[in-house]
Amino acid sequence: MEIETKGFRVDLSNAVWxxxxxxxxxxxxxxxxxFVGGAVAVRDSKNRDAGTxxxxxxxxxxxxxxTKDGEFDL
Known part of the structure; x- marks a missing residue:
């Protein structure tokens, strides 16, 4: 599967998740x-087909x- 976004063409078929x-x-x-093609891809581990x-x-x-600085802490 290959996607193009933000100037990246990312081939996810050989991604190591x-x-x-x-x-x-x-x-x-x-x-x-x-980490693929100079980009960082993120997906839901329970619903991998929902998108990246x-x-x-x-x-x-x-x-x-x-995250390390606690910026997202509630």
Missing amino acids: RKSTRSSPSCDNCVEVA LVFTPGEWDAFVAG
Whole structure:
């Protein structure tokens, strides 16, 4: 499967998807991440066919930094 977005042409057919080691089998709100074609792809681990979000490396870095800084804490 190949998608084009944000100037990236991303081939997801050979993507190596990773799920957080903190996720448990009973968790229903997990995502999987793959680093492909210079982009970062994210999908729902329980509904893999629902679609894929693609982020630039800069967007991903900003998200990770915000997460570490507690920006998204309730």
